[in-house]
Amino acid sequence: MPQPRGKSEKARNCYYGAMPTLIAAPARVEAAGNKPKLIDEYVGRVNSAHEQVSIAHMRSPGGWVEPGQTPEFDEFTVVLRGTLRVEHEGGFMDVCAGQAVIAHRGEWVRYSTPDPNGAEYVAVCLPAFSPAAVHRDA
Secondary structure (H helix, E strand, O other): OOOOOOOOHHHHHHHOOOOOOOOOOOEEEOOOOOOOOEEEEEEOOOOOOOOOOEEEEEEEOOOEEOOOEOOOOEEEEEEEEEEEEEEEOOEEEEEEOOOEEEEOOOOOEEEEEOOOOOEEEEEEEEOOOOHHHHOEOO
């Protein structure tokens, strides 16, 4: 590996003092909604004790719908398979495989999967998801 100019081996090692943390497996988190949905949290309050961000892999069955919510976090969702419907105060949008959507904190949204084969997606929340900060509809 080429050596950066002006930095000794000792200086480079001090800069990178901490080691990376392996997340060996996700934690299964309970989901809200009318049908069973799988949520595997890799990074977040449950699996890695991070409050700044959460990263979860989700798999929801066809016909799944969850209560509406007005969260205190931004949620960035990348759809890997199927279609995720995102209802909002102005209507709804269908987010298909290969697309992404951002739900902004303080906006009302409701997620569902209209496709009979369900959907698979990854959600990133900033700050991390928490039941207290999601503010689900009653």
